[in-house]
Amino acid sequence: MARMKFLCDAERCIECNGCVTACKNENEVPWGINRRRVVTLDDGLPGEKSISVACMHCTDAPCAAVCPVDCFYTTEDGVVLHDKDLCIGCGYCFYACPFGAPQYPQKEAFGVRGKMDKCTFCGGGPEPDNSAIEKKMYGANRLAQGKLPLCAEMCATKALLAGDGDMVADIYRERVLKRGGRPNSWGWETAYRKNV
Amino acid sequence: MRVRTIATVMLAALLLSGCYETTDVVIHEPGIYKGAKDPLLAVDGTAGFEEKLSERFMEGQAPR
Amino acid sequence: MKLTKKRELNPNESGGLNGVLGKAVDRRTFLRRAGLAIGGGAVAATLPPSMIQKASATVTVGADMTDAPVDTKLSVCTHCSVGCGVRAEVQNGVWTGQEPDFTSPFNMGGHCAKGASVREHGHGERRLRYPMKLVGGKWKKITWAEAIDEIGDKILEIRESSGPDSVYWLGSAKYSNEQAYLFRKFAALWGTNNVDHQARICHSTTVAGVANTWGYGAMTNSYNDMHNCKAMFFIGSNAAEAHPVAMQHILRGKENGAKMVVVDPRFTRTAAHADHFVRIRPGTDVPLIWGVTWHIFNNGWEDKEYINQRVYGMDEIRAEVAKWTPDVVEDVTGAPESVVKEAARLMAENRPSTIVWCMGGTQHTIGNNNTRAYCIMQLALGNIGKSGGGANIFRGHDNVQGATDMCVLSHSLPGYYGLSDGSWKHWSRVWGLDYEWVKSRFDTTYVDMKPQGTTEEGDLPVPFANPMNSAGIPVSRWIDGVLEDPRNIDQRDALKAMIFWGHAPNSQTRGPEMKKAMETLELLVVIDPYPTHTAVLPDRLDGMYLLPAATQFETYGSVTASNRSLQWREKIIDPLFESKPDHTIMYLLAQKLGFADELTKNIEVVEDEPLVEDILREINSGTWTIGYTGQSPERLKLQLANKHTFNVTTLKAEGGPCDGEYYGLPWPCWGTPEMAHPGTPNLYDPSKPVAEGGLCFRARFGVEHNGKNLLAEGSYPVGSEIKDGYPEFTAAMLQQLGWWDDLTAEEKVAAEGKNWKTDLSGGIQRVAIKHGCAPFGNAKARAIVWTFPDPVPIHREPLYTSRYDLVAKYPTYEDRRSHYRLPTRYASIQATNYSTDYPLIYTSGRLTEYEGGGEETRSNAWLAELQQDMFAEINPADANDAGVTDGQWIWLESPEGAKIKVKAMVTPRVARGVVFAPFHFGGWYEGVDLLDKYPEGAAPYVRGEAANTAFTYGYDSVTQMQESKCSLCRISAA
Helix, strand or coil: CCCEEEEECCCCCCCCCHHHHHHHHHHCCCCCCCCCEEEEECCCCCCCEEEEECCCCCCCCHHHHHCCCCCEEECCCCCEEECCCCCCCCCHHHHHCCCCCCECCCCCCCHHHHCCECCCCCECCCCCCCCHHHHHHHCCECHHHCCCCHHHHCECCCCEEEEEHHHHHHHHHHHHHHHCCCCCCCCHHHHHCCCC | CHHHHHHHHHHHHHHHHCCCCCCCCCCCCCCCCCCCCCCHHHHCCCHHHHHHHHHHHHHHCCCC | CCCCCHHHCCCCCCCCHHHHHHCCCCHHHHHHHCCCCCCHHHHHHHCCHHHCCCCCCCCCCCCCCCCCCCEEEEEECCCCCCCCEEEEEEECCEEEEEEECCCCCCCCCCECCCHHHHHHHHCCCCCCCCCEEEECCEEEECCHHHHHHHHHHHHHHHHHHHCHHHEEEECCCCCCHHHHHHHHHHHHHHCCCCEECHHHHCCHHHHHHHHHHHCCCCCCCCCHHHHHCCEEEEECCCHHHHCCCHHHHHHHHHHCCCEEEEEECECCCCHHHCCEEEECCCCCHHHHHHHHHHHHHHCCCCCHHHHHHHEECHHHHHHHHCCCCHHHHHHHHCCCHHHHHHHHHHHHHCCCEEEEECHHHHCCCCHHHHHHHHHHHHHHCCCCCCCCCCECCCCCCCCHHHHHHCCCCCCCECCCCECCHHHHHHHHHHHCCCHHHHHHCCCCCCCCCCCEECCCCCCCCEECCCCCCCCCCCHHHHHHHHHCCHHHCCCCCCCCEEEEECCCHHHCCCHHHHHHHHHHCCEEEEEECCCHHHHHCCCCCCCEEEEEECCHHHCCEEEECCCCCEEEECCCCCCCCCCECHHHHHHHHHHHHCCHHHHCCCCCEECCEECHHHHHHHHHHHCCCCCCCCCCHHHHHHHHHCHHHECCCCCEECCCCCCCCECCCCCCCCCCHHHCCCCCCCCCCCCCCHHHCCCCECCCCCCEECCEECECCCCCCCCCCCCCCECCCEHHHHHHHCCHHHCCHHHHHHHCCCECCCCCCCHHHHHHHHCCCCCCCEECEECCCCCCCCCCCCCCCCCCCCCHHHCCCCCCCCCEEEECCEEECCHHHHCCCCCCCCCEEEEEECCCCCCCCCHHHHCCHHHHCCCCCCEEEECHHHHHHHCCCCCCEEEEECCCCCEEEEEEEECCCECCCEEEEECCCCEEECCEECHHHCCCCCCCCCCEECHHHHCCCCECCCCCCECCCCEEEEEEEC
16 A cells, blocks of 8 residues: 655755646646745755655644544545535644645635645545546646646656655665765755764 | 415425425534545555556656 | 544544534535535636636637547747756647656656746736737737738838848747748848847857867757766856756766865855855956866876877966966955865866856856866866766757857857858858849948958958958847947948847846837837837837747747757647747748748748748758758657657667667767768767767867967777878868768769868768768867967956956956947946945846746746745845845946846845846836836736846957846945
């Protein structure tokens, strides 16, 4: 049984925002809603690092734990999805999520997207797969088409990986080994001391 | 007269019946997802599905 | 508050509050009762129409396209020179999906923000929809026929009164190769060399400097070849933001063990991934490179055998480098000895090592010195002509390499043939036109009055007998072509009409003067998918037209990536609204101007559209100099269908129908298509036979200089029958070598009296390669370019320098009376010290989300959302000195009096004393948003002040490249 996971390799992420616009492109999310964003730490300083963040599809998802109407469900592969017809847009999940993944449209609601919106791992929602209604409410359902999230598939440097956690880990482990274990970038020692 | 009474009662009954709440209500029970059933769940996790995604992963994300 | 996991609750538990809540009507039922159907209609009404409608004035396609058949089209991203494959899904003529193109060996599916958003161009919500004309200061819709007629009449009137040189044809790096070629031919048949494009202001100093060092002015290796590097040296290149997908290859190289050095005034996102960072003062590239080279020579790290065999003039370089001791380097550049030495050590001890440079190095008054210094450092290390080494010069636009090769340039004809009579005769022959007729198109009333000049390519001086042979006004200087006193311009009259055909004016410096020039012109025409900054900058009432051009996704043809690979683009969708492909517009205009038949003599025209394949065949038949002869449309289409068969490191096809070919048949792809040359993956690499993509340095500068041999000594490509250097091949040389009879009877007829560049049969090239030789000869690279103002690259302080104390030691050039037809100032500007009143260095660069002038990308909602404000990066110390805080509006003023209003981004990314601004913004001028001046609905989502408005005078001494990386400014709170 696969467990779908995202992993962003900070050594490869260049903050190009390719993942962000790929998500916009595939899911047609409106201006102001960012299912995925790139966060840069120590911007402009030695040790600057960027990572791309979206819903992490937690195994024990805090959003689901706090949802007062239980609109979340998890697929066999560990993708956390939700039913917008049940969602009341309360924002409780936003408190609970450690990654700031849940998004709420501003007024002038994007139709049903007045409800909470978040990354679906390109798995759509509880409507007929790849139907017009699913596309409109939840965006693309690539999983049903045998494809993986477009953000990762289009990542400029293959920093963002998405798929079965074991396969993702294999690729990442290989890279770490090749790099000799720790980041090789200028200022690392200054920023984080030697041998960290 | 009787006919008229019966007709009135029937009409009233008919009109009132429209006031019943629809039965298509989701009653919330804590911890239970009662949303629509995602058809993805029927295929998700099956061998064919997993294989397809693994192939896709190797095609697009594994080093070439 | 205690958060309880639901799983731990007993789902069957009832009673208490649970029962009450349990009976509550849920949101879904509420919505239904309220009559808010979840069905398609209500939702669709709130969606952007683009998602569900074909963006056309007439056709509307139904909302639900989920069941419509999907047609897949392959194209190439139109935003930078990496050449990322784009895989488009089209339903009912609407671009409904974009998938990663895993088969492309360039991007393997990856895209940056721009590439991942190109489908938005298929929506075209902010596009120019139909031809428009300015009437009394208002935009008015007109028909194509009216537009062509009125523009044509005006142009012909100007031709009558002022001559053909008064109309300026400003082309584009966004053209396909075929359009670029047709455009250059168009200008030629109109009778002017006043034609140019973005290459002038991006890599012209590279092309001139590099071609004059070893033969060709292009990237020597490829992005993919960087997997093989042991070290990489970036200077003035911020690949992470300017060429994001290139980082896939760069970081792969790094993971393979390569050391990465970044030299830049800013701690860029690229620097954040480097092993070693060297911060320099803007405009001190030559001192830094000589500083590095000083350590190379001082430690004996140079490749002596390589230099002896393949380099001329290194001794003169040694003499110059000796002056750049570590203390002098630190004083001038700001980089301390230990840091510079470490950079040198990393490059020397980890060979093959490559160098990468971009606009940070090229856009200077001494840009040509910078590019040559980079080359020389690599020659000293013996890195050129090696896999993993090379000069990996990253070009900017998607087809700036191709448009440069097709010479949409004021100083050359396609294939860098130059402007000599021989070049014109060659191309007239290819075009099937009478040379005398072509000559008659030029302004013959203006002859025999000009002094001697040199062409940029370093050919022998060309007498300015005719404007046909003299380099035209470059795009960087069109402003002066309009405003300068006509008596000072080396042509009959000043410029009267400007045709901006795919060019953003905000990519050029000197905003206030540009505005004035635009207001002075009699005619101003914009041909572009978007209105651009041109539409709104000038305060005009009339004499201005906007014609909607189609994007490259709405037409098809070939495009050349930075690594010289040609890729074929398929048409994804039909032109949106009333737009037309550029080559169709060229044909329509040529028809009006009376030379359409000559323009398309060898080209089939279907419904006013010249056949793209025929144009490429004409290119193939004439572009022998750089080997654009083997890439027939058929070969390119075959590669398109077999992308997946190419190795992603070597770029060589392994099996399949393209077996043995390199991806994109990187030029030179010698001989005819039938000869089936595989293309040249790495230039000047003698480890392969020429027939398999090997090469040596080009014999371009004669065989001897100052009594010394310029030909290679003991170095030659594998399999060469001549085991030494040799000059370029001519018919006479074949006869001397006894190889003449290897030509077929037909080839002999064509080759008689010709050379490898002018033999239209390709026989001379074929026979040379058959004997293992390079058609262009086998020579040494030259470290000194004796035809340039500075034969040995030396440092000269910028015109607006922050270190005025260094001017005495490193002064700029004397003013020149005529350079590219215009007076060009140097010393008279540097005579004044501006650094007291304008204490900060002003520099510029790219953002990932936008490209070039940015109009197209700022009109793309998915991108615009990510960068909504024009800003300037300011060091915290300078911000405090000016009393400015992060996010505050500030005025940035230039010493020439321009001022721009931008937001302050206070960051240590820039050094103290340096201000950086991105150059993609436009639509504002000196604090005012020009939104009202755009045609309705065609304004980009994001507008902002153009960084270049505040950039100042300054042009390269060889190519007229603008100085837009080093000026001065001062800031204050707005």
